[in-house]
Amino acid sequence: MTQSAEPMPQSNGANSIFAAIGGNQVLLGALSIAVFIGVWQVVSMNVPPIILPSPANVFAAFAELTASGELIRATGQTIWPFAVGLVFAFIIGTTLGLLLGIFRPAARLLDPYIFVFWSIPNIAWLPLFIAWFGVGQLTLIVFVFVSAVFPQLLTVEAGAKEADSFLVEVARSLGGTKREILHIVVLPSALPYIFAGLRIAVGRALVGIIVGQLLIVATGIGYMFQFYGETLSLAKYFAPLIVIAALAVLLNRAVNWAEHVFIPWKPRAFI
Amino acid sequence: MPELEFVNVRKSYRGPTGENLLALDDFSLKVAGGRFVTVVGPSGCGKTTLLRMAGGLIPSETGKIRLDGAVLEGPSPKMSMVFQGIGLMPWKTIEGNVSLGIQLQAHRQKLTAEESHFVKATLELVGLKGFEHYYPHQLSGGMQQRVGLARALVRQPEILLMDEPFGALDAQTRTVLQDELLNLWGRVKSTVLFITHDLDEAIYLSDMVVIMRRRPGRIKQVLEVNLPQPRYSYDARAEKEFTRLRSIAWQSIKEEL
Numbered sequence: 001m002t003q004s005a006e007p008m009p010q011s012n013g014a015n016s017i018f019a020a021i022g023g024n025q026v027l028l029g030a031l032s033i034a035v036f037i038g039v040w041q042v043v044s045m046n047v048p049p050i051i052l053p054s055p056a057n058v059f060a061a062f063a064e065l066t067a068s069g070e071l072i073r074a075t076g077q078t079i080w081p082f083a084v085g086l087v088f089a090f091i092i093g094t095t096l097g098l099l100l101g102i103f104r105p106a107a108r109l110l111d112p113y114i115f116v117f118w119s120i121p122n123i124a125w126l127p128l129f130i131a132w133f134g135v136g137q138l139t140l141i142v143f144v145f146v147s148a149v150f151p152q153l154l155t156v157e158a159g160a161k162e163a164d165s166f167l168v169e170v171a172r173s174l175g176g177t178k179r180e181i182l183h184i185v186v187l188p189s190a191l192p193y194i195f196a197g198l199r200i201a202v203g204r205a206l207v208g209i210i211v212g213q214l215l216i217v218a219t220g221i222g223y224m225f226q227f228y229g230e231t232l233s234l235a236k237y238f239a240p241l242i243v244i245a246a247l248a249v250l251l252n253r254a255v256n257w258a259e260h261v262f263i264p265w266k267p268r269a270f271i
Numbered sequence: 272m273p274e275l276e277f278v279n280v281r282k283s284y285r286g287p288t289g290e291n292l293l294a295l296d297d298f299s300l301k302v303a304g305g306r307f308v309t310v311v312g313p314s315g316c317g318k319t320t321l322l323r324m325a326g327g328l329i330p331s332e333t334g335k336i337r338l339d340g341a342v343l344e345g346p347s348p349k350m351s352m353v354f355q356g357i358g359l360m361p362w363k364t365i366e367g368n369v370s371l372g373i374q375l376q377a378h379r380q381k382l383t384a385e386e387s388h389f390v391k392a393t394l395e396l397v398g399l400k401g402f403e404h405y406y407p408h409q410l411s412g413g414m415q416q417r418v419g420l421a422r423a424l425v426r427q428p429e430i431l432l433m434d435e436p437f438g439a440l441d442a443q444t445r446t447v448l449q450d451e452l453l454n455l456w457g458r459v460k461s462t463v464l465f466i467t468h469d470l471d472e473a474i475y476l477s478d479m480v481v482i483m484r485r486r487p488g489r490i491k492q493v494l495e496v497n498l499p500q501p502r503y504s505y506d507a508r509a510e511k512e513f514t515r516l517r518s519i520a521w522q523s524i525k526e527e528l
Binding site: 167265 | 326327346348358360363371372375376406426
């Protein structure tokens with residue numbers, strides 16, 4: 001919402017500069033990045049490069065790794081098992097979550113198991129998955145899937161249980177059958193939770209892919225962390241870091257956008 | 272004309288510590304076809320229970336409720352309910368919410384051209400022309416209750432069951448909507464059973480005011496309101512008869528508070 005009902009105050013000096021910048025999102029973002037890089041530069045000049053490389057060195061390393069194709073190849077190697085695992089986690093987590101949220105007896109039967117599996121730290125599964133699925137892409141995908149499926153499932157299940165009993169009663173008074181009530185009240189109430197779950201699942205899946213590549217397959221972004229970390233090439237170490245950060249931001253934006261498209265009724269709060 | 276009849280109805284609830292709470296006991300009332308009947312009483316006297324039973328949402332424990340002579344079992348397409356909490360689906364537009372009144376009755380998604388025309392006409396009737404594509408949260412409380420009213424009317428009900436529909440609205444909006452309800456009632460000629468705790472509202476709107484005792488709810492007194500309809504065509508609240516009835520009702524209800 002870009003409203004400027006009040007005329008810009010014509011005060012002197014810094015105030016009006018801040019007011020002008022504050023109203024411009026792009027300018028504000030650019031300024032924030034500039035300040036960040038400035039601080040980084042100053043700090044890097046005062047510590048050994050082994051602790052923190054300078055921004056210029058990092059950009060040079062980034063350019064070099066991009067030009068050699070290493071960074072792009074690694075990104076590809078990371079993205080596809082990540083995407084496959086996440087998509088399966090989303091589909092299965094959402095479907096199971098809805099079913100468990102709607103059929104209470106099924107939830108009573110399965111919830112304890114889900115809780116136990118969810119409580120086990122993901123990393124503890126890894127040796128078992130390697131034993132079952134070998135050292136390869138399949139293990140990686142399964143690991144990403146397991147990391148992401150539980151937050152998706154549990155969030156959606158909670159959402160499906162959350163349906164307003166008053167709205168259910170209203171639908172019943174209008175003559176709605178169980179099936180119609182599911183369609184008209186329960187599923188739409190669960191929709192925001194599907195996106196809330198996805199937001200968590202994306203984060204978990206990212207952790208999953210990096211940890212998986214770092215520990216098992218020696219490919220992709222995860223392996224770059226390991227390799228450049230161990231060889232203490234810190235400037236190069238920052239390149240995959242930037243890729244992962246960009247990926248996380250991009251995915252979060254995508255979820256926000258999808259939420260906006262699929263939940264047009266959601267009132268937006270501006271603080 | 273459709274007629275709603277309560278015969279020796281009784282209903283109790285289980286309290287938090289397992290004790291039996293008798294909400295309504297031996298309640299008998301005949302709402303004759305085409306009449307506007309209001310039930311007033313202190314909170315906790317079983318008014319809402321009464322209406323939920325009439326709407327077929329909860330069963331009575333003993334006794335029965337008859338609609339045109341037939342015993343009521345579950346929600347009936349002949350009746351529409353209007354709630355204080357309104358209960359609009361936040362994910363449906365105003366038009367979508369009103370359409371639900373037909374869709375859930377006919378058990379199909381698609382409205383005929385005639386039906387969608389009727390939905391639009393009903394929205395116009397309650398003064399919401401132009402708001403068809405808004406979402407409920409974009410409307411004021413008074414406008415939302417107009418949608419609730421339209422959703423009820425679009426079913427062309429023989430009986431309207433209204434549970435403190437204007438209770439949550441500010442005084443001005445409430446007065447406006449009371450007049451509009453009388454106007455609509457004059458057109459659709461359905462039977463109305465209206466629950467409120469507001470004596471003025473009860474007397475202003477209805478032909479008959481039923482005063483309840485406090486728990487367990489039973490009928491204490493029935494007042495006939497003989498002021499001519501429509502009451503918005505003159506200053507009904509200033510009539511001697513209005514003040515007389517209000518003072519009788521107040522005396523009666525005061526003993527129950």
